[in-house]
Every structure is written in structure tokens, then in C-alpha cells.
Amino acid sequence: MKNLLIVFVFVLYTVMVPAQSSFEISYATEKDEYFNDGMVDQQGNIILTGQIGNYTLLDHDGIIMKIYPDGSYIVRRIEHQDTIGGFSSVTLLNNGNYFVTGSMSLTGEPYYNDHLSITIFDTALHIISEKTFLINSQYTFLGVNAQSILDNDGNIAIAGMACRDENGTMLGDFCFFKLTQDGDTLLSRYYHTWYEAEPYTLRKMPGSDNLMLISNGLIPFTAGELVFLDKDLNILNYNRLFTLGGGAFCSDVWLNNQEFLMTENRIDHSGAINEYYFGVHRLDTSAQYYNELILDNKDTIEYMAVRKSMAYSDDTTIYISGYQTYNILWTTLPTGIFLYIIDRELNLRGHLVLGGDANYASWGTLATPDKGCLIYGTRYDNTTGWPERDIHIWKVLREDIFLYxxxxxxxxxxxxxxxxxxxxxxxxxxxxxxxxxxxxxxxxxxxxxxxxxxxxxxxxxxxxxxxxxxxxxxxxxxxxxxxxxxxxxxxxxx
CATH class of the missing domain: 2.60.40.10 (Immunoglobulins)
Known part of the structure; x- marks a missing residue:
């Protein structure tokens, strides 16, 4: 197999709103593209990582975008001949470079992404190093839903999903990896689940070297759980989230050593028709719920919050993003992106609706140094029905949404x-x-x-x-x- 690196730089078109540092970006190719993760670097630039390729053939490559504070950007698609794969998470290294995780099939076969890929980029998105590691032999596929974090020892901790075939049924187990900032592996661990692992949010715990993973899959027949790991990624214990529907949990705010805020999807069964919505909840590490702020419109439309739906700026400025959905794949029915600003006391301080002219989904929100936020998501308006999404991004100022x-x-x-x-x-x-x-x-x-x-x-x-x-x-x-x-x-x- 020839290992040839092909780097494409795309700068297609940008729709800019010339108002200080608020802007809107549309990024479209003939391929299906979306971002799985994002972060803010030391200069206030946004780094986004994900996949680009053919959705039907499952032929994807990694894609990385860097957005500068003025709305200009660069994009690189990282393609290796005879391989397929994609990027999952991105973590900022101590030296300012970008540590990107992903999964890869070295043979180019779909459903056989059996390698963990580590790509380190410099601030110009040039590749400094690339490494791949074969996962445990009982697994054939590594998902692109991994979460990563820089731990207190300065190493990269990763939580992901590895799939295995059990009597013709694909099951997803939890996999954990620890690597140095140079991309060398220190350890790996695997834990069987009852059906499928969903690692939603990986957080460092205040005043401790332990980690907390908000996830689904370890406890049978439950919508979610809090899993506690020591510094060597051993599972110490876990607590069940007793939630109404649940799923797609995200947290970006510790209130103290025990309590935190978390977004989650909910289902209201009290009416003639189930009402799907999302909310923000205050709870503690024992999974005890205390307060909630429901974010919903009283109509028959369903609302979801997925992936990085919470972004903390300060105690009075916490962004929550979600979107309306018809639960129909590849529909062009117009939908809106809903952005909320709350404080740590669960007061709603503002509400903004974006999009509405096509089918949009929000995949993540990041707080920016100017107290605003950046929302990244997808736009679909292909009337041919071909599964091909485009990337859409909004940068919003706090002053655009906050109601003093x-x-x-x-x-x-x-x-x-x-x-x-x-x-x-x-x-x-x-x-x-x-x-x-x-x-x-x-x-x-x-x-x-x-x-x-x-x-x-x-x-x-x-x-x-x-x-x-x-x-x-x-x-x-x-x-x-x-x-x-x-x-x-x-x-x-x-």
C-alpha cells in the first residue's frame, strides 16, 4: 500500500456580516462534510475537526478548519491514498499546536476503521507528525465520537467507542487511551457495554486527578450515566442518570467540586403527543438533580441539543445551542438553530434564532474570547435527495442576544x-x-x-x-x- 499524503486547501465562499467580530460562513463542496469537535486556541482562533467524503460509500477523510477572529479561515482535507477515515476530537497542546484524534482503515474498507489515528498540526495547519495504532484485535471499528482532554499530568486522555461482532450483532464497547503530547501511547483499556457506548463529555474533576465521563452504555437499559475514572483510566464507579428520555449530554460548567450544569434532551409524555425538547440541569456527581431550565417552544416541533451544546464564557454568560428537527433523514424542510444565553443560576438572559431558510443542525458551540460564541453545524438543501451536507457557521456577539x-x-x-x-x-x-x-x-x-x-x-x-x-x-x-x-x-x- 502506498502511503501518499495529499493535502487540499479549500477556501470556497464566505458570507460575511461586517459587524465587529460577528460573521457567518458557508463552506460547501460536492462532498458530505461536517465537524465533530472544536476548540479555541491561545490566540482566540477556532479549530474544528471532522469528516469529508462520500456518505453513501462511507468513504471519508479528515478535515480541519481554522477560523480567525475576523472571520477569515483556512481548511485542509487530509487524504491518504488507499485509506479512509476521519477526525474525531481536537485538543490544544501546551506548545500551542493541535492534537487531533481520529479513526482510520489502512485497507480502505468501510466498517474496518480499526486504527486510532493521531495527527499533530502546527498553527498553520501543517502536519508535524502522524501516527496510527491498531486497536485491540477483537474490534474491527473505532468510532469518530471520541472525546479527548489534557489531563493534570499533561497527557492526552481519550474516551471512545470500539465495535466488535458478537454472533452477527455489532456491539460498541468503551475504549480509553492515554498518550503523550508527542502522540506516543501510554496505555489503553476496553470495557464491555450492554449494547453501544456513547461517550458524550469527558471532564477533569475539580481538585482531583480523576476524570468524569458523561456517557451511555455501561449501565444496561438506561439513558445515561456518570462514569468516574482515575488518572490511569480505570473505572472507579458510576452513577445512573435518572432522566426523562435523556441522551446527548454535555457539560462545560463546574459550579463547585461536586455540582455542575448539564444539557440533555428530554421527552414530555404528559400530553396526547410526546413533546421533545432540551433543557439545562443542575446536578451533582451522585446524579442527584436539583434544578432545571427547560428550553422549549410550545408547539408540535421537536427540538434537540447534540454534541457540544454548552459553552462557558463566565458565570453570567453560558451559551446553549440546539435545533428543531422533523426526525426525517435528508429532508429539505427549513429548520432553525436556537441559541440561548443563561447564567450559572439558570436564568435565561436571551434567545436568538438563526437559519430558517434551509435544513440546519447545530453540532457544537464554543465560547470566544470576546464573550461571544461560535456555532458550527450543517446545512442541507439538496433537492435531489443526495446525502450531501454543507458546513455552516455563525459567530455571534454577546450584545446580539443578551437582554439587559x-x-x-x-x-x-x-x-x-x-x-x-x-x-x-x-x-x-x-x-x-x-x-x-x-x-x-x-x-x-x-x-x-x-x-x-x-x-x-x-x-x-x-x-x-x-x-x-x-x-x-x-x-x-x-x-x-x-x-x-x-x-x-x-x-x-x-
Whole structure:
């Protein structure tokens, strides 16, 4: 087999919005392409890794993109003759280079990606080194859903899925690897599952060398679990997530040594039709749930959050992304990307809808150094039905979504709600209602979509809310006091 490296540089077309550091990128080829993972480097550049190729023939190669803060970018497809494979995760090394994991078939046969691939790129996306390692002989395929992290010893820890054939049934087991920053293997471990391993999020635990994996597959007949690993990737224990539907868990926020925030998909069975939605939950390492913030619209459309759906910037700026879905493969029905901004107390501080002109799916969100975020996903509008997705990316500023809200004292304020219609700032005079109480303040549109849902302490006589980021339309506001009594009204956003 000839091992020939072919590097393609694609810069096709970019749709730019010239507003500070917000922008939009469309990247399309005649192939199917998507990103599995992403991270932010030391200069604030975004690095994304994934696959590109023929979906039907399962003939993929690795793809890596670097996006600069101004929205310019470079892309490289890494193709080896007679092989197929793809990139899974990317980790920033101590020297600023990029450590990319993946899986590869050295024979070019689909379903036989039986090698772990390690590619180290410099900051210009030139390859510094490439290595492949044959996985345990009982396995024939290594998935591209691996998670990786730089541990406290400065080594790369990887959690993935390795597939084996058991009496004609393909089963996916957990596989764990530990490598040096030069890409040399230190150890590997495999753990059988009851059906299929799904490693969702790998995190370092505060004040410890141990790791926590949020996953599915180790505990039979459950939607998810918290798996705890020591520094040598031995499983210490695990706790079942008692969730309603569950799946696609993501966490990017430790609240303290035991508690964290986590996104997950949920199913509401209470109505005549199941309602699919996602939410953010506060829980601890024993899998005890405490609070949740449901992110949903009251309609018949289903909503999902997958992969890196949470991105932490600071305690008041945590981004959550998801998308609407019809649960139909390769449909061109238009869908939207939903971006939310919350704080560590699970207050919803803003809501933005992107896309809507094609079928979009969000695959991940990354917090950027300017307190904004970058959402990467796919766009599908191929009317021929050919399975070929394009990459679509949005960079959003915090100021594009955040609804600043405060309680103030204005002795001579006008009664009621003003101005109405409103353009920039809405004033709600309380007239002595709920004075001194801690209340929930919410803003909805007429379809039931929430744009604000937060706790306020009413130590003044007026609520002021920035409305410039609300789309034009009719809105409802609602105050819920400490006794559960509701006060509501209506306003028009110009």
C-alpha cells in the first residue's frame, strides 16, 4: 500500500456580516462534510475537526478548519491514498499546536476503521507528525465520537467507542487511551457495554486527578450515566442518570467540586403527543438533580441539543445551542438553530434564532474570547435527495442576544408599560406589586417562545429591559411572585 499524503486547501465562499467580530460562513463542496469537535486556541482562533467524503460509500477523510477572529479561515482535507477515515476530537497542546484524534482503515474498507489515528498540526495547519495504532484485535471499528482532554499530568486522555461482532450483532464497547503530547501511547483499556457506548463529555474533576465521563452504555437499559475514572483510566464507579428520555449530554460548567450544569434532551409524555425538547440541569456527581431550565417552544416541533451544546464564557454568560428537527433523514424542510444565553443560576438572559431558510443542525458551540460564541453545524438543501451536507457557521456577539434587565427606583415614572410600542428599552412600572419580593420575570412571544426567564429582587418600583435584540412582533411579559400569583401584560416590539 502506498502511503501518499495529499493535502487540499479549500477556501470556497464566505458570507460575511461586517459587524465587529460577528460573521457567518458557508463552506460547501460536492462532498458530505461536517465537524465533530472544536476548540479555541491561545490566540482566540477556532479549530474544528471532522469528516469529508462520500456518505453513501462511507468513504471519508479528515478535515480541519481554522477560523480567525475576523472571520477569515483556512481548511485542509487530509487524504491518504488507499485509506479512509476521519477526525474525531481536537485538543490544544501546551506548545500551542493541535492534537487531533481520529479513526482510520489502512485497507480502505468501510466498517474496518480499526486504527486510532493521531495527527499533530502546527498553527498553520501543517502536519508535524502522524501516527496510527491498531486497536485491540477483537474490534474491527473505532468510532469518530471520541472525546479527548489534557489531563493534570499533561497527557492526552481519550474516551471512545470500539465495535466488535458478537454472533452477527455489532456491539460498541468503551475504549480509553492515554498518550503523550508527542502522540506516543501510554496505555489503553476496553470495557464491555450492554449494547453501544456513547461517550458524550469527558471532564477533569475539580481538585482531583480523576476524570468524569458523561456517557451511555455501561449501565444496561438506561439513558445515561456518570462514569468516574482515575488518572490511569480505570473505572472507579458510576452513577445512573435518572432522566426523562435523556441522551446527548454535555457539560462545560463546574459550579463547585461536586455540582455542575448539564444539557440533555428530554421527552414530555404528559400530553396526547410526546413533546421533545432540551433543557439545562443542575446536578451533582451522585446524579442527584436539583434544578432545571427547560428550553422549549410550545408547539408540535421537536427540538434537540447534540454534541457540544454548552459553552462557558463566565458565570453570567453560558451559551446553549440546539435545533428543531422533523426526525426525517435528508429532508429539505427549513429548520432553525436556537441559541440561548443563561447564567450559572439558570436564568435565561436571551434567545436568538438563526437559519430558517434551509435544513440546519447545530453540532457544537464554543465560547470566544470576546464573550461571544461560535456555532458550527450543517446545512442541507439538496433537492435531489443526495446525502450531501454543507458546513455552516455563525459567530455571534454577546450584545446580539443578551437582554439587559434591571430593577430601578424612579419616583416619577409613568404608570403601566411604556413606551408601547417599544424600540430599545421597555419600562414596567410595578405600582407597589411584589415589593421586596424575589420574583420570576419572563418575556414570551405569542408562539410561546421564551426570550427572558430570570429571577429578580424587586427593591425598586420599575423593571427596565433592553428590547433591541427582540424581533419585531407582539410579546407577553409575566411576573410570578413568591406565592405563585401571576401578573402579566402585553407590548409590541417595533
Amino acid at each position: 434587565t434591571s430593577v430601578e427606583k424612579h419616583p416619577e415614572s409613568e404608570p403601566g408599560v411604556y413606551p408601547n410600542p417599544v424600540s430599545d428599552v421597555l419600562n414596567i412600572t410595578l405600582d407597589g406589586r411584589c415589593s421586596g419580593q424575589t420574583v420570576r420575570f419572563r418575556i414570551y412571544n405569542t408562539l410561546g417562545a421564551r426570550f427572558l426567564d430570570r429571577q429578580l429582587h424587586l427593591d425598586g418600583n420599575q423593571i427596565r429591559t433592553q428590547t433591541c435584540n427582540l424581533p419585531s412582533g407582539v410579546y407577553l411579559y409575566e411576573l410570578v411572585d413568591e406565592n405563585g400569583e401571576k401578573f402579566s401584560g402585553k407590548f409590541i416590539k417595533e
